[in-house]
Amino acid sequence: MTSPIRRVLITGASSGIGAATAERLAQEGYRVALLARNAEKLERVRAGLAGTGHIVLSCDLCSAEAIQSAFHRLEQEFGGLDLLVNNAGMGYRARIEELDDGLLEQLFRTNVFALLHTTREAFPLLKRGQRPVVINVSSVVGRRGIPGQVAYSASKAAVCSIGEGLRVEWARDGIAVCTLDPALTATGFFEAQHNPSGLPGPDLEAASGPDQVAQEIWQLDQKPRPERYLRWKWRVLSVIAVVAPRLSDKLLVRNLGDGWGVPRY
Numbered sequence: 001m002t003s004p005i006r007r008v009l010i011t012g013a014s015s016g017i018g019a020a021t022a023e024r025l026a027q028e029g030y031r032v033a034l035l036a037r038n039a040e041k042l043e044r045v046r047a048g049l050a051g052t053g054h055i056v057l058s059c060d061l062c063s064a065e066a067i068q069s070a071f072h073r074l075e076q077e078f079g080g081l082d083l084l085v086n087n088a089g090m091g092y093r094a095r096i097e098e099l100d101d102g103l104l105e106q107l108f109r110t111n112v113f114a115l116l117h118t119t120r121e122a123f124p125l126l127k128r129g130q131r132p133v134v135i136n137v138s139s140v141v142g143r144r145g146i147p148g149q150v151a152y153s154a155s156k157a158a159v160c161s162i163g164e165g166l167r168v169e170w171a172r173d174g175i176a177v178c179t180l181d182p183a184l185t186a187t188g189f190f191e192a193q194h195n196p197s198g199l200p201g202p203d204l205e206a207a208s209g210p211d212q213v214a215q216e217i218w219q220l221d222q223k224p225r226p227e228r229y230l231r232w233k234w235r236v237l238s239v240i241a242v243v244a245p246r247l248s249d250k251l252l253v254r255n256l257g258d259g260w261g262v263p264r265y
């Protein structure tokens with residue numbers, strides 16, 4: 001007996017991890033709804049996908065009304081949803097004293113509020129889905145705050161927290177909720193991020209490719225797990241951060257370089 005086609009909504013599907021995930025899941029026979037702001041880019045991604053029946057939802061996730069109309073269309077086209085990948089996000093590399101109010105608001109709207117709004121709208125569709133799964137793309141820095149990106153780290157910590165609470169909240173609804181914590185991944189994320197005083201960016205040489213993250217997303221949908229780190233060293237660091245914060249600071253500074261100091265208390 002052939003299994004039914006899985007219907008997936010991927011936010012942030014116009015580039016990077018989201019586009020790679022769309023390609024990976026389409027190869028596996030999923031029917032994909034691609035959501036982001038840039039309709040042209042989304043159409044290009046859709047044109048390259050294997051299979052048929054994929055749709056483009058051009059939507060600014062900072063608007064709760066725009067999310068509602070995207071879901072209206074999704075419901076008409078797909079009827080229900082088997083997998084939601086909350087992947088859209090933005091970075092912000094800045095010291096705290098240079099944070100801009102407008103950008104700070106955009107960061108939390110995109111990385112946190114949009115994820116809450118999208119997940120809320122997805123609930124009735126997921127309830128009608130087959131073996132429904134939600135995958136929230138956080139980051140390793142959501143589990144261990146880092147200097148120069150405290151606002152971004154905090155937004156990703158919120159994503160981890162949402163996953164912890166929601167997976168219990170939805171347990172009796174039969175909806176699995178997974179948190180994925182990618183480490184450095186070679187996408188356009190770093191070029192797109194605001195960096196007002198030019199803080200040094202990462203060396204992408206040792207970065208994962210977006211296709212590796214996409215593979216993890218596919219595996220998580222096949223076999224849901226509460227949380228998956230893509231680099232075990234960051235997992236160790238986040239555990240140490242709770243039980244031995246001084247040691248965690250030392251290890252972090254050694255790892256980051258970039259002239260950050262170790263606290264002396």
Ligand SMILES: NC(=O)c1ccc[n+]([C@@H]2O[C@H](COP(=O)([O-])OP(=O)(O)OC[C@H]3O[C@@H](n4cnc5c(N)ncnc54)[C@H](OP(=O)(O)O)[C@@H]3O)[C@@H](O)[C@H]2O)c1
Pocket residue numbers: 011012013014015016017018035036037038039041059060061062087088089090091110137138139140181182183184185186187188189190192210
């Ligand atoms: N790259 C890394 O090293 C890394 C590491 C850990 C976690 N992550 C996380 O992985 C996720 C994907 O990032 P990426 O590396 O693939 O970066 P990316 O290529 O810049 O992708 C970001 C995606 O989010 C979409 N997006 C941003 N704001 C949006 C909005 N207001 N409404 C709708 N869509 C919006 C963008 O599309 P439009 O511009 O077309 O709207 C784009 O498709 C993010 O959540 C990021 O925080 C990345």
